[in-house]
Amino acid sequence: MKIDVRTQSEPNLGDIPLCLICDFAVGKIEKYLDDKANTTVIIDKVEKDCNILRNSWIGKCKNIVTEYGPKIIDLLESNESPKAVCAIIDLC
Numbered sequence: 001m002k003i004d005v006r007t008q009s010e011p012n013l014g015d016i017p018l019c020l021i022c023d024f025a026v027g028k029i030e031k032y033l034d035d036k037a038n039t040t041v042i043i044d045k046v047e048k049d050c051n052i053l054r055n056s057w058i059g060k061c062k063n064i065v066t067e068y069g070p071k072i073i074d075l076l077e078s079n080e081s082p083k084a085v086c087a088i089i090d091l092c
Helices: 018-034 039-052 055-077 082-088
Strands: none
Touching (some): 055 082
């Protein structure tokens, strides 16, 4: 099942909603942190979770997780709010 995380006000074509994809990844990372998984396991699981997104977003999601995953984990472990994390890494 593919999940469309696009809001009604977003354009249908062109821009990839990096902020929405980042929010998705942060939410998944936060869940796995609660499960006490290590960084490598978390990144692997979230990259697999990216596959539920629409096809045009899967690659960008995996890139975000690979590039920013460790930083996102550090920020969440430092008690940064999930909403703030994507802004801090300049994706929102």
